[in-house]
């Protein structure tokens with residue numbers, strides 16, 4: 001079997017731990033196997049490049065208890081999207097001062113609860129959100145999330161989050177008027193931004209807004225550069241340390257006054273530490289003239305592979321038959337739902353000899369899979385997770 005790891009990972013002996021583990025076992029349902037040592041390697045690699053920036057792991061990427069515990073031990077801080085994610089980080093030993101409540105859409109009672117737990121840093125992109133924070137976490141520090149161009153990312157985060165320049169400047173004033181402490185800005189370049197150079201135009205635009213805020217009398221101290229750090233899905237990416245240090249060079253050149261820099265890697269921290277073990281359920285052709293086979297797996301859009309939406313994230317599939325002749329196929333999940341098709345516009349190359357019962361390994365799937373899995377759609381169990 002040919003293995004395709006990111007260039008930097010290829011030299012890590014622990015990258016083979018996952019293969020050794022899964023080779024010795026059988027699994028009766030799709031299972032994500034996570035290697036905690038690989039998470040640690042990725043943490044150190046990103047930290048080496050990010051330098052003085054604090055890493056706040058984006059918990060949503062993989063909120064497995066043991067992943068969080070390991071990251072606490074390594075010294076990571078955390079970006080939490082909800083009360084449950086904050087509770088998880090606290091339970092696993094993170095200090096409240098190391099957790100930011102980074103979702104711009106928060107329930108008022110959750111803000112109050114977080115405040116009671118000692119959380120002091122909150123995100124906002126709207127006046128009403130600031131009002132909720134001012135009432136439920138009086139005096140808290142807030143950063144304002146800005147909209148940036150994300151079209152270069154493979155998984156853009158769209159206009160759902162953030163606000164424009166003028167709104168952001170007005171929100172800084174409003175936060176102050178509400179008795180809050182507006183400390184800076186955040187943004188997200190879009191998930192799976194494959195090259196560090198793709199950050200430059202967003203950072204250029206942000207630097208102008210940062211300067212405008214300072215000119216208006218705001219003593220900004222925090223720049224939260226969000227996530228976007230890529231994982232290897234088959235297309236070339238820079239190695240994590242090189243990528244992160246290039247991003248930091250771009251940041252330092254434009255924000256010399258930012259005392260505190262936060263980065264929130266999610267995918268780049270955990271994706272390459274996981275492999276999903278799945279199985280072929282059926283190989284078929286719809287007619288004798290059909291150009292492509294259909295290959296149905298026991299995992300699909302509703303059981304962990306949600307990021308195949310729009311065929312945006314193209315995972316790497318490996319089987320024991322990879323040495324056989326390959327041919328294109330439409331890859332689909334097992335549920336009785338016609339949306340449960342993974343790749344059709346750009347068919348996947350799979351061995352022509354593939355048949356029901358064959359094991360399929362889906363590489364670098366440690367991010368945004370386990371929690372995207374439904375609890376029992378069509379009666380299929382959720383993606384199992386095993387940590388080694």
Ligand SMILES: Cc1ncc(COP(=O)(O)O)c(C=O)c1O
Nearest residue numbers: 058191227228229264265266267
């Ligand atoms: C606020 C915030 N920070 C960080 C991340 C992590 O992004 P990535 O997985 O691209 O590193 C996300 C992802 O949605 C996010 O919403």
